Amino acid sequence: MAILFALLIGVLTTTGVYLSLRAQTFPVVMGLTLLSYAVNLFLFGTGRLASNAAAVIEPHATYADPLPQALVLTAIVIAFAMTAFVIVLALKTRAELGSDHVDGRADEPAPATEPHKKTPC
Amino acid sequence: MLSPEFTQNMALQLLALPVFLPILSAITLIALHRAGIQIQRIISGASVSILLICVVYLLASGAGDTAEVYPMGDWPAPFGIVWVYDRLSGLMLLLTALLGGVSFLYAIATDEDKKGAHFHALFQAQLFGLNGAFLTGDVFNLFVFFEVLLLASYGLMLHGGGAARSRAGLHYIVINLIGSTIFLFAVGALYGVLGTLNLADLAVKISQAPASTYGLIAAASFLLFVVFAIKAAAFPLYLWLPGTYAETSAPVAALFAIMTKVGLYAMLRVHGTLFNELTAPMALINLIDPWMLLLGLLTLIMATFGVLAAINVRRQVAYLVLASVGTLMIALGINTQAALTGGLYYWIHTTLMTAGFFLLAGQIVRTRGDQIGETHPPMPQAILAGSLFLAYAIGLAGLPPLTGFFGKTMILFAALANPLWVPIYATVLISSVLMVVALARSGSALFYRVEHAPAAVKSAPINTRLSWAAVSIPLGLVVLMVIASKPITHWLTQTSIQIHDTPRYIQRVLHPTPTAPGAGFAPHPLHDTKVAH
Numbered sequence: 001m002a003i004l005f006a007l008l009i010g011v012l013t014t015t016g017v018y019l020s021l022r023a024q025t026f027p028v029v030m031g032l033t034l035l036s037y038a039v040n041l042f043l044f045g046t047g048r049l050a051s052n053a054a055a056v057i058e059p060h061a062t063y064a065d066p067l068p069q070a071l072v073l074t075a076i077v078i079a080f081a082m083t084a085f086v087i088v089l090a091l092k093t094r095a096e097l098g099s100d101h102v103d104g105r106a107d108e109p110a111p112a113t114e115p116h117k118k119t120p121c
Numbered sequence: 122m123l124s125p126e127f128t129q130n131m132a133l134q135l136l137a138l139p140v141f142l143p144i145l146s147a148i149t150l151i152a153l154h155r156a157g158i159q160i161q162r163i164i165s166g167a168s169v170s171i172l173l174i175c176v177v178y179l180l181a182s183g184a185g186d187t188a189e190v191y192p193m194g195d196w197p198a199p200f201g202i203v204w205v206y207d208r209l210s211g212l213m214l215l216l217t218a219l220l221g222g223v224s225f226l227y228a229i230a231t232d233e234d235k236k237g238a239h240f241h242a243l244f245q246a247q248l249f250g251l252n253g254a255f256l257t258g259d260v261f262n263l264f265v266f267f268e269v270l271l272l273a274s275y276g277l278m279l280h281g282g283g284a285a286r287s288r289a290g291l292h293y294i295v296i297n298l299i300g301s302t303i304f305l306f307a308v309g310a311l312y313g314v315l316g317t318l319n320l321a322d323l324a325v326k327i328s329q330a331p332a333s334t335y336g337l338i339a340a341a342s343f344l345l346f347v348v349f350a351i352k353a354a355a356f357p358l359y360l361w362l363p364g365t366y367a368e369t370s371a372p373v374a375a376l377f378a379i380m381t382k383v384g385l386y387a388m389l390r391v392h393g394t395l396f397n398e399l400t401a402p403m404a405l406i407n408l409i410d411p412w413m414l415l416l417g418l419l420t421l422i423m424a425t426f427g428v429l430a431a432i433n434v435r436r437q438v439a440y441l442v443l444a445s446v447g448t449l450m451i452a453l454g455i456n457t458q459a460a461l462t463g464g465l466y467y468w469i470h471t472t473l474m475t476a477g478f479f480l481l482a483g484q485i486v487r488t489r490g491d492q493i494g495e496t497h498p499p500m501p502q503a504i505l506a507g508s509l510f511l512a513y514a515i516g517l518a519g520l521p522p523l524t525g526f527f528g529k530t531m532i533l534f535a536a537l538a539n540p541l542w543v544p545i546y547a548t549v550l551i552s553s554v555l556m557v558v559a560l561a562r563s564g565s566a567l568f569y570r571v572e573h574a575p576a577a578v579k580s581a582p583i584n585t586r587l588s589w590a591a592v593s594i595p596l597g598l599v600v601l602m603v604i605a606s607k608p609i610t611h612w613l614t615q616t617s618i619q620i621h622d623t624p625r626y627i628q629r630v631l632h633p634t635p636t637a638p639g640a641g642f643a644p645h646p647l648h649d650t651k652v653a654h
Contacts, residue, residue: 020299025291032298039305046313068312071261075305078268082298085275093291096284102295104288 001049005041012038025090025100032086036079043072133184136191136206138175139214139252142168147245154239162229165241169225172248173218176211185211186615188629190258198258198630199322205258205630208616209465213255213379213386216469219598220379220476221248223591227480228372230587231487236281236370243280246273247376254383258630260311261318263387264304267352271297274380277373278365289364296361300351307344310337320394321630324623328400335404345391346409353384353446356419363427366439371483374435375476381446382472388413389453389620397623410456414541417450418548425552429559433491434482437563438475441517444552445471451549452532455539461617463531466610470516470524470599477595478513481506484592485567493563499571505589507568512596514560519553524602529553531610 012034019031047065090100097104146168150161179185188207192198225244227233234240250270257263279290312318314334315326327338347358354362362381366374388409398406424447427440449471452464485491489500500506512523519525529549536545602609619625 016302020295028295032295032302035299035302039302039309042306043309043312046309048313068309071308071312074261074265078265078301081272082268082301085272086294086298089275089279089287089291089294093284093287096287102291104284 001051005045005049009038009041009045012041023101023103025093025102028102029083029086029090033079033083036075036083040072040075040079043068043075133189133191135175135179136184136189136204136256139172139218140204140249140256142172142175143245143249143252147242147249150242150245151239154242158235161241162234165245166225166229168245169218169221169248172252173222176214176218179206180211180215185209186619188619188626190630199317199319202262203258203319203630204256205320205626206256207626208612208619209386209389210255212465212469212616213382214252216382216472217248217251217255217379219595220376220472223476223480223594224372224376226594227375227483227588227591230585230591231371231483233281233370233372239276240280243273243276244376247277249273251379251383255386258320259318260308260320260323260391263391264301264308267304267383267387268301270380270383271301274377277376278369280373281370283368286368289368293361293365296351296358300348303344303351304348307341307348310341310344314338314341319630320391321627324395324397324400324627325631327395327405328402330402332402332404335402338405339408342392342396342405342408346388346412349384349387349391350416351384352387353381353450354420354443355384355446355450356416356423359420359423359443359446362443363436363439366442366479367433367435371435371480371486374438374479374483378442378472378476378479381442382449382468385446385449385453385468393620394623394626397621399621400623400627407456410454412454413450413456414454414539414545417447417452417454418544419447420444420450421447421548421552423447425555428556431559431563432493434485434493434563434567435479435491437493437559438478438482441478441556442471442475444556445475445517447552448529448532448549451545452535455532455536455545457535457538458614458617458621459538460532460535461620462610462613463528463535465613465616466524466531467528469602469609470528473595473598474513474516474525477592477599478517480588480592480595481509481513484588485510489567493566496570496572502585502589503568507564509592509596510564510567514557514564516596516599518556518560520557522603524599524606527603527606 016031016033016035016038019027019034022028022031045068047068050062050064053062053064093104094100099105146164150164153160153164185206185208188205190198191204191206193202193204195201221244228240228244234244247270250266250268250273253266254263254270257266275290275294278293279286308318311323314337315323315330317323317326330338350356351358366377369377392409395401396405396408421444424440424443427443428437431437431440445467449464449468452460452467484506485500488502488506489497516523516525519529521527533546533549536542539545
């Protein structure tokens, strides 16, 4: 389970880093979201993965560490608010600059003139 | 007469005020957002004034001479969240309150707060985040307050709108969101290895950590360094700063003069406490100091090029902020007590001066226009503006008789003990000369190259006297600093001794009384891998 968990965090982080380095705002927002998912899982994992462990402390019982769960909850709330904010800002820059490029550059020549070229996602 | 115990107790209770007062005002302001700008200004102004009085009282009462601990909800230190107030926190709170006051005055004098809704609510939320970050004694809480101050700063930065502002804002926000993610990775790694997030407790746990965990701890420490370097705008991660500071409104840029210092404060607080030479194991001491010094030098070089190349006033001031970050990182990287004292002196100076210079740049932009190279009709009150420009330029380039000179001298004296003293001297001195040249050039272009066609004034300031007062206050404070140099340096020496004294910090936070309640709690079994103490 630990290896699967680690791989999952790794894949999410890699995808997140790749997407947040893209030049359009939408992939950047997606990348930031994936990065925040990765870090939430990572925080959750810092309490160590345990099966069949109680969430609440009882005497002499093995229990799951409750603190990372509280940290994850806080991180989720903050990441949620930040994602909402950055989406609104991305829409605002798209409207004001007339382009969804992160530097607000004018759009590249339309893909219709170069049909073989892949549209950047 | 008040008894000393009462004063001490009062000071402890006052610790809650710098955090709670701004957030209560922010909530009130949001609730009253239909009540009109005058009521909002009264509430916001009252909040800033009370904050300033409270912070000055805290400093004057000497409460921070030994670190004061305020346990939230009376939970003892490693379990509850504590606020720790020491001299460094007190100094940062004072700077925040001063900048808050000056920016507030300038914002109401120029009606900047009328350009959009919720300026004052965001302003108070910003003060809440800053004060919380300076008072907290817990790494996760530091993250939360970073987020609070960043979210408020996003709103303030975009306040007033405009395409250029939105574009710069997008860069600022995306890089800071990535920084927040890295912060969480670092916090998670520290918690996973050490099982605690309280700064004092982390320092204890690091001293007891088995050698096999050193790699992870070092990795987490470097991740934290990257996060704080983003906030401080250190060399490879500074590209967001000039655009953000140059595009936002003048009072917001002045308040943001403290934002880069938040990153530096966090380095000093977190790395200084956790990897202190008195407590941390040999392998973990001074991990980031060489990096700090090197990146500080590079930041200063790049900032100097920026000051030379800037084509408008606000961008030039933004690069001056960057130059001060470079100089401060050099001082923190040398990391001797003398360097820290000089660094803190320069710290106060540069925070006040850059804030004042941003307001002055705002005045110039309002009455003349931003571009240095263009020719404009002479601005109204050119003599006043020109004199202030001269004073600010002297201060920020580091010429006598203002504080920049004394701060740089102290840092350079301390650098003599460092093996890298030759590059430090060369960089600091040559950059100072180049900054003098650049500021002299822009000063003469702004004030002497004028066309004599009588033209309409661009947009006259609405409350001229108040706005000029706001521009002059930081300069006045810096002049006071020159006059009171000796007591201030003495106080800062005590402060830097206190910063290096981690054992005392741990003792104050974890064992406030001889019989600490909660000493009987066992750590979580999964984390109980340490040697019994």
